[in-house]
Amino acid sequence: MDAPHDTGERILDAAAELFAVHGYAGTTTRAIAEAAGVNEVTLFRRFENKVGVLTALGRRIQQQQAGHAAAAAPDSESVRETLLRLARMEIEATMAGGALAIRLAFDAKSVPEVAALLGEGIPNNAAGLAEYLAEHQATGELRDDIDASVMAEAFFGLTSSYVMYRIVMGVAPMPADVSTDDGIAQLFDLFWSGAAPKERV
Amino acid sequence: MDAPHDTGERILDAAAELFAVHGYAGTTTRAIAEAAGVNEVTLFRRFENKVGVLTALGRRIQQQQAGHAAAAAPDSESVRETLLRLARMEIEATMAGGALAIRLAFDAKSVPEVAALLGEGIPNNAAGLAEYLAEHQATGELRDDIDASVMAEAFFGLTSSYVMYRIVMGVAPMPADVSTDDGIAQLFDLFWSGAAPKERV
DNA sequence: GGTGCATGTAAGTGCCTGCTTGCACTCTAC
DNA sequence: GTAGAGTGCAAGCAGGCACTTACATGCACC
Secondary structure (H helix, E strand, O other), X not given: OOOHHHHHHHHHHHHHHHHHHHOOOOOOHHHHHHHHOOOHHHHHHHOOOHHXXXXXXXXXXXXXXXXXXXXXXXXXXXXXXXXHHHHHHHHXXXXXXXXXXXXXXXXXXXXXXXXXXXXXXXXXXXXXXXXXXXXXXXXXXXXXOOOHHHHHHHHHHHHHHHHHHHHHOOOOOXXXXXXXHHHHHHHHHHHHHHHOOHHHO | OOOHHHHHHHHHHHHHHHHHHHOOOOOOHHHHHHXXXXXXXXXXXXXXXXXXXXXXXXXXXXXXXHXXXXXXXXOOOOHHHHHHHHHHHHHHHHHHHHHHHHHHHHHHHHOHHHHHXXXXXXXXXXXXXXXXXXXXXXXXXXXXXOOHHHHHHHHHHHHHHHHHHHHHOOOOOOOOOOOHHHHHHHHHHHHHHHHOOHHHO
16 A cells, blocks of 8 residues: 555544544444455454554544643743633644544543543643643732632633534534634633633723 | 333333443443343333433433423522522532433434434523523623623533543542532632623622 | 233344454565 | 565354344233
8 A cells, every 4th residue: 555554543543533423332343444444354463452443542642632731831921822722722632633532531431441541641631731720820810719720620621511512412502603713712711701810800 | 020110210220320331332232131120122122122222211311401401590599699509400410310411422423313302402401591691691790792602601511521520531630628519619600700790800 | 710911031033243364465675 | 586564355253232033920900
């Protein structure tokens, strides 16, 4: 084939899409192979198991997650700007690969190996944000009567539920006359008004 | 058996638990029957299909949901009180039966009938809240520069993600020294500070 | 005491699943 | 030009799956 080296990647891509829609148990190795344009035998030559595909995928996702959590604080911008940027990034990233991540989080319950992988990634992300928030609570840029981790959870709640509603459930509660960008901006504005110090509003 | 009449209910109960953990595809009819203390044949006599069990379950959930969305507005309390009560109810209800609801929402994608059922329930809930919010935007009790449905989404985002983190992923990002009640209260406070009219803060 | 109804038991059918084996092909590299 | 790695293809196997059939059992009501 053209680029024989990334056959494994193509299999993972296909698996990602199918797992996201049908779940782990609902996806067959034959379906993955077909979607990847690869023979089923090749799948088993590359990955020992069906579980092997899942764990490889889990590893890949975890790396991606770790990546953009670290890119959080360029420091030149205001807290509000940073958070808004983060929100957009979160939503974008979750829209792209996150339906899978959420779905895998479910399946992880039945597949301990993946549970272990994802179980690290998500709270790490949240903890990183909580740390950032706590720092800026200390400087008075954020209200300090709400626990930083509660705030972090609220933040991720907004972004993840935005994706949940839309991709996962195929439901878009926002009316058509509110554009995506506007929707995110308003959603963030609501969060921000709640998170900003009271005396500045 | 003792109460032969609710055999069907016992089957649904068992199915609910198993679906919540293993998903639809990952749960076998044999396992459901066994968990219900019923012969597998009985299951097929009660419900035409495995899909039949799923749709019956979907119907049951939808009825429960409809129930507590309607109980929203006793009118004697302030908007803030109403919303806080609603938040607690939401979280409680979702904590109890919601892991399944969320999980089903995933599986629903492969089973159009359930998708249709749940697809009505959730946005109906959201639409109902949005209507309530819009009313109180009009009276100035809520800020009106944010779309009511965006606000409703933010509200459900907080509650549903609270449950997501805890039950579904088995992760509790809040530190141990913030109690459940406190956590919800703070989470709500953040939402409320964002939703209240600016000039009142 | 017999008719119905809800259930249990035993056995099985056909399909699909994950996974394997054996063999042929086609590139790349030395 | 040959060795080796990566892939495809055809076939199949053993187990599990949803679902069926046929028959026996227990209980309720008339």
